[in-house]
Amino acid sequence: MVMASIHQKLYKDKSYTQVVAKDYFTELTSDIITLSSSFKEVEIIIESELENIGLNTIVPLGLIVNELVSNSIQHAFSINKRGSIQILITSNVTNTFKLTYKDNGSWTEPANTYSSFGLELIDILTSQLDGKCERTSTISGTEYSFNLKNLD
Numbered sequence: 001m002v003m004a005s006i007h008q009k010l011y012k013d014k015s016y017t018q019v020v021a022k023d024y025f026t027e028l029t030s031d032i033i034t035l036s037s038s039f040k041e042v043e044i045i046i047e048s049e050l051e052n053i054g055l056n057t058i059v060p061l062g063l064i065v066n067e068l069v070s071n072s073i074q075h076a077f078s079i080n081k082r083g084s085i086q087i088l089i090t091s092n093v094t095n096t097f098k099l100t101y102k103d104n105g106s107w108t109e110p111a112n113t114y115s116s117f118g119l120e121l122i123d124i125l126t127s128q129l130d131g132k133c134e135r136t137s138t139i140s141g142t143e144y145s146f147n148l149k150n151l152d
Contacts, residue, residue: 025065044069053152067119068101076105083104086103097150100144102141103141106141126146
């Protein structure tokens with residue numbers, strides 16, 4: 001789904017090397033929520049200082065966001081709680097950026113459990129972007145903070 005979405009955005013925007021970041025993540029997260037088998041109400045807030053992201057960066061970044069949103073829907077939001085997800089991309093120094101992902105859920109697994117394939121995949125994709133990731137869980141939700149390299 002991530003790859004199909006990137007492909008669609010490239011043709012739609014008639015740009016074959018760059019994707020408009022906010023539009024792409026808005027559509028991707030909407031598709032993930034629509035396709036999830038749950039009927040949970042989830043609000044998504046997306047902000048990006050990076051207007052465009054190139055193909056070498058958007059593919060692993062899209063897969064990271066896909067995994068995080070899917071995990072939040074599956075593990076963090078109870079049936080009675082309205083979910084909220086914030087995705088913030090900020091520019092750092094040359095060729096680096098910060099991705100902050102927050103949800104307001106109560107995870108069904110301990111915060112430091114990294115045994116699932118999805119969390120291992122996030123670690124691998126973070127490495128592909130020469131990055132580092134920190135995860136913090138509190139009573140008000142979970143936050144991932146990534147410092148990543150823009151490969152384009």
